[in-house]
Amino acid sequence: MRIAEVAAGTYRIPLAEPWVSAKYRITHHEYVVTEIRTECGRIGTGWCQTIGLGGLAVEQLLSAYLAPTLVGEDPCNTERIWSRLWDECHFLGPAGITTLALATVDIALWDIKAKAARLPLHQLLGGMSDSVGVYASAVNLHLTQDQLLAQVDEQLAQGYETFKLKIGRNDPVDDLDRMRAVR
Numbered sequence: 001m002r003i004a005e006v007a008a009g010t011y012r013i014p015l016a017e018p019w020v021s022a023k024y025r026i027t028h029h030e031y032v033v034t035e036i037r038t039e040c041g042r043i044g045t046g047w048c049q050t051i052g053l054g055g056l057a058v059e060q061l062l063s064a065y066l067a068p069t070l071v072g073e074d075p076c077n078t079e080r081i082w083s084r085l086w087d088e089c090h091f092l093g094p095a096g097i098t099t100l101a102l103a104t105v106d107i108a109l110w111d112i113k114a115k116a117a118r119l120p121l122h123q124l125l126g127g128m129s130d131s132v133g134v135y136a137s138a139v140n141l142h143l144t145q146d147q148l149l150a151q152v153d154e155q156l157a158q159g160y161e162t163f164k165l166k167i168g169r170n171d172p173v174d175d176l177d178r179m180r181a182v183r
Contacts, residue, residue, distance in 0.1 A: 019139030076116065
């Protein structure tokens with residue numbers, strides 16, 4: 001099995017309502033989706049998310065530089081491919097768009113590998129657990145305490161038991177009051 005084609009695209013998704021944190025106003029997310037197609041027609045999909053900007057830079061790194069080097073490779077050589085791409089991106093730095101681009105490729109390769117093995121990915125990786133704990137996360141620093149409590153009530157109704165709250169208001173006592181109210 002060999003890689004025949006790699007395609008990446010960026011999708012900008014506006015938020016219904018801007019998120020406001022202690023430093024930023026976020027109006028949209030960008031998702032970069034990479035599809036790797038093998039000669040036998042198997043497709044692996046990987047993705048990453050940026051908040052606000054950077055998606056197009058990740059897509060260009062993938063499309064212009066990384067994707068052409070993947071054609072002809074065996075997609076099951078996940079570690080070898082990742083190491084080579086990491087080395088090729090060395091001078092761009094070990095963070096930011098480099099790691100986001102590599103993540104989309106790595107996820108897509110593991111997707112292909114699991115499909116080829118006809119196994120769910122968690123079993124291919126050793127099957128330690130059949131479930132993964134999750135928590136509710138949202139940018140909520142801009143919400144009033146009543147709005148924050150309504151958000152948490154909605155998350156509770158969805159089955160969440162653990163929550164991530166944003167802190168960083170001008171008055172630390174306000175942060176404590178909000179955390180106590182949620183607790």
